Amino acid sequence: MTRILSLKELDIQVKKKKSFLCIGLDTDMNKLPTQYVRNALAVVNFNRQIIDATNDLCVAYKLNTAFYEAMGAKGWDCLKQTIELIPKDILIIADAKRGDIGNTSAMYAKAFFEDLDVHAITLSPYMGKDSVSPYYEYEGKWTIMLGLTSNEGAKDFQMQKMKSGKHLYEEVLETSKDWGNEKNTMFVVGATRVDALKGIREILPEHFLLVPGVGSQGGDMEEVIKAGATEEGRLLINASRSILYADDGKSFAAKAREEAMQLKLSMDIGFTK
Amino acid sequence: MTRILSLKELDIQVKKKKSFLCIGLDTDMNKLPTQYVRNALAVVNFNRQIIDATNDLCVAYKLNTAFYEAMGAKGWDCLKQTIELIPKDILIIADAKRGDIGNTSAMYAKAFFEDLDVHAITLSPYMGKDSVSPYYEYEGKWTIMLGLTSNEGAKDFQMQKMKSGKHLYEEVLETSKDWGNEKNTMFVVGATRVDALKGIREILPEHFLLVPGVGSQGGDMEEVIKAGATEEGRLLINASRSILYADDGKSFAAKAREEAMQLKLSMDIGFTK
16 A cells, blocks of 8 residues: 555645646547557557646546456456556546445455555445445545436435435435545535535535536536635546547547646636635 | 346246355455465365355355455456356356446446356446446346345435435335336345335335345344245345355365255245245
């Protein structure tokens, strides 16, 4: 366990780069630029080019484990090799959305915080406190809890009303924020839920929020920053497909950089205060 | 995609073997019998002995992915090799509790239903219908949705009351049961929740229920069967640690068989009707 980035170090990176950008390395072998063969090694090489072209513009990379698991054991190696390519001052998030009973969570924590040694992992909090507590045993590592997700299905349960009059997602945020603190916990809030973001900021005035859904899923950058940024920033705004697949030919890395640059520049409104 | 077991075939297996037993291959390298070295190959060899000693007594094996992921890429191979050792009339469940947006779920479905080719995967339904629908594209495969879990933390959210007066887990069951049907969907209900099991059976009169928590977690076999078994059976009762680690020396496989046999015999009350 060697990779650690503190809240203070993250705040500094965000301000230094004037960027909330988190790039999602949801690399799909079948969507690689046409010059690549379709195998796990090609995925690592593609990721390397993307990382080389964008690492001065972003403060985090998020690796969606599903895309690597779909390649089997080779995918797991590919995940590990990609992690090794990321500069050490950039936050590495395993987007795994795990959630299980305590003795199982302890094994997941081992997989992600020891074997892969990422800084942070996304978790589903619905099995309750004891399903999350094993991750907190790893001092310096981050858990990122699902708050309110960006997909249509968020309406099925997360946005339903509880007996207390609150929405389920509000109950989840209010309860789970006390399992850790702003120095070891972040929350996922979809960019398509801007209406809810202001209320969520009242519940979580200090926590980093990881916001997916700008770009392919239709969330609006300016609205997200207005509703979600604090004095310190405390936002990670994720884009994946719009950057990775900005071009499907030889200039994919340059186009990915252009797209990342545009996104970063559109974040400037968060740094004018 | 070659491994398929239909509801009818499962019903036949349960009746033929007079068994609801699902054996959880949550194999922890550090808990292997003392004669084993601690590596991934040893885990496969241990699993082989457990499977050889118990496959006439159980109707399902459940592989908890966390225990394999904790070994990295080798763990994924180990998962695949273990799956190959299981006789073809026995249900293979990947206990993965995945849950993510649609395009990510499609990748998990590929990982589990194509690459690993298991019959069934456990899923967290809290991200809603579109997070689960990609799994239903695989005809003949099973999804197993978290209903009410066996751990203490189930009280944090699952057992909270909704505005409708129902518990959250009841809302989840009532909504998600219509995403599929009893021929492609099962639900997880913890053995420590017997009080709730009767009500859950009223919501789900036809579905298979996967019941963990008998044994190490303290659930009572007779009560689970009385409250949960239907005319057709439709129960999978899981035991993991009590079987795998029945003995830590050379006779571990024989002791595992003894423990599995005792559990199977204690299920006889479900087959006297």
